[in-house]
Amino acid sequence: MLELGYQQSLEQKQVLSQKMIQSAEILQMDVQELEEYIQKQALENPLIDLEEMEKGISGFLYGNEKNETNENEDLKRKLEWLNHADEQNRLYYAQEYEESEEKTPWNFAMEENSLEDYLMSQLIMIADTEEDRKFLEFLVCSLDSKGYLKEDTWALAQGLKISHSRLMQYIKILQSVEPAGVGAQNAGQCLMIQLERMRDGGLIEEELFGQVSKLVEQHLEDLGKHRFVQVAEQMGITVEQVDLCYRMIQKLNPIPGNSFSSREKLRYIKPDVTVVKFEDYFEILVNDLNTPRITFNRYYLRMMNQDSSREVQEYIKNKYHQAQWMQHCVEERGNTLRKVTREIVAIQHEFFENPNGKRVPMNLLTIADRLEIHESTVSRAIRNKFLQCSRGVFPINYFFVKGVAGASESPVTPEDVKQKIMEVIEQENKRKPLSDQKISDQLKAAGIEISRRTIAKYRGELMIADASGRKEFV
Numbered sequence: 001m002l003e004l005g006y007q008q009s010l011e012q013k014q015v016l017s018q019k020m021i022q023s024a025e026i027l028q029m030d031v032q033e034l035e036e037y038i039q040k041q042a043l044e045n046p047l048i049d050l051e052e053m054e055k056g057i058s059g060f061l062y063g064n065e066k067n068e069t070n071e072n073e074d075l076k077r078k079l080e081w082l083n084h085a086d087e088q089n090r091l092y093y094a095q096e097y098e099e100s101e102e103k104t105p106w107n108f109a110m111e112e113n114s115l116e117d118y119l120m121s122q123l124i125m126i127a128d129t130e131e132d133r134k135f136l137e138f139l140v141c142s143l144d145s146k147g148y149l150k151e152d153t154w155a156l157a158q159g160l161k162i163s164h165s166r167l168m169q170y171i172k173i174l175q176s177v178e179p180a181g182v183g184a185q186n187a188g189q190c191l192m193i194q195l196e197r198m199r200d201g202g203l204i205e206e207e208l209f210g211q212v213s214k215l216v217e218q219h220l221e222d223l224g225k226h227r228f229v230q231v232a233e234q235m236g237i238t239v240e241q242v243d244l245c246y247r248m249i250q251k252l253n254p255i256p257g258n259s260f261s262s263r264e265k266l267r268y269i270k271p272d273v274t275v276v277k278f279e280d281y282f283e284i285l286v287n288d289l290n291t292p293r294i295t296f297n298r299y300y301l302r303m304m305n306q307d308s309s310r311e312v313q314e315y316i317k318n319k320y321h322q323a324q325w326m327q328h329c330v331e332e333r334g335n336t337l338r339k340v341t342r343e344i345v346a347i348q349h350e351f352f353e354n355p356n357g358k359r360v361p362m363n364l365l366t367i368a369d370r371l372e373i374h375e376s377t378v379s380r381a382i383r384n385k386f387l388q389c390s391r392g393v394f395p396i397n398y399f400f401v402k403g404v405a406g407a408s409e410s411p412v413t414p415e416d417v418k419q420k421i422m423e424v425i426e427q428e429n430k431r432k433p434l435s436d437q438k439i440s441d442q443l444k445a446a447g448i449e450i451s452r453r454t455i456a457k458y459r460g461e462l463m464i465a466d467a468s469g470r471k472e473f474v
Helices: 020-029 031-044 050-053 065-099 115-126 130-141 151-159 164-175 187-200 206-220 219-225 226-234 239-250 298-307 310-347 347-354 364-371 373-381 415-428 436-445 452-461
Strands: 272-277 282-286 388-390 392-395
Touching: 020 282, 020 310, 020 373, 115 130, 115 164, 130 151, 130 164, 151 164, 151 272, 187 206, 187 219, 206 219, 206 226, 219 226, 219 239, 219 364, 226 310, 272 310, 282 310, 298 310, 310 347, 310 373, 364 373, 364 392, 415 436, 415 452, 436 452
Parallel strands: 272 388
Antiparallel strands: 272 282, 388 392
């Protein structure tokens, strides 16, 4: 029989208040999100003076002219300091940058012109009429990010209301400008355009041009898989000749648009924190120079202290406390980001100190323990944020590197393992390249125990072919 009764138990639950939620949200905002958030709050809260905020005045709750003057002086001092720091960094790293400029996925080489602008600057000199210019501009805008024209030419001709033969004449004009290969419909055609220019310029002999052209048109896929023997038999030439043609094809550019910025993917990054190297120390500067400051409308503040109705006073006080808490959260965000960055620089000192310095293993818990805060706070503080230093701009989570579990000696990062893989491959016999398992064995002998699958994974990330793809026949 079912019995009903009461049972008392003790549970501990953490209930997040609205203030705690807002604090966590502000902490994980990047500098652009924070700007937008403050602007939005200013529109919803009448106590925040939008006009003063847009002027960039760093006021306090009860600001006066003296405070505003001090803030402006502080702003000026920071700007002068940054200019001095930039000069210092140029002196420290000029020699290393001249010898070898390090490139990373987050150092964007921003081109002044996009591919479209570059092409039109050439085509505008070729177009005889305004109508020609419009048709050519339409074709340029139809290119994909690789520089290919993959649209169906018959559909394009119909859409432009011109004959297909006339459209092909415009495409030929497009394919005649730089970079060579632009306007092609596929990789094979792109390579053929470049080969034809080499032939016309006397850079390749006619016989060799015929062999390379045939390879591109009929055996491109087999070449990619290094089936040199099979291709040689089908073409009736030697493996050495196939290898010679292959090496020439490797010098061509299958993606002519890859060195230009894409308007669709163009992204401007505002660093959230800057690390400036002086002679004997690093300075951490949180990017708050462009962040709107929270100032208050003096008219509403006077209303709060005057003999207004109770309902009006309660409303203004509520808005006042909301803005005051938001100001506190913004300040705490900056303080936390500064502290976290300082610990990152301390641990990754070699990376920031030397132009070729490497990262060391580091995780969120390491930073949390050093600052005596929760791991989730560190995670929120670095979320979607970028750090600027003398080596470029990096997402802050770039500095959190997992150590390789199989390393028997000092901590090793995946970056170190990849470097070791490259060194082993560079020293191998090119006629008998090492398999992933043999590379794994060599690393194990050096004190780094990595599985064959991990070797294959890292090799793929380095865009290095497998043993069969690296094999050379001559």
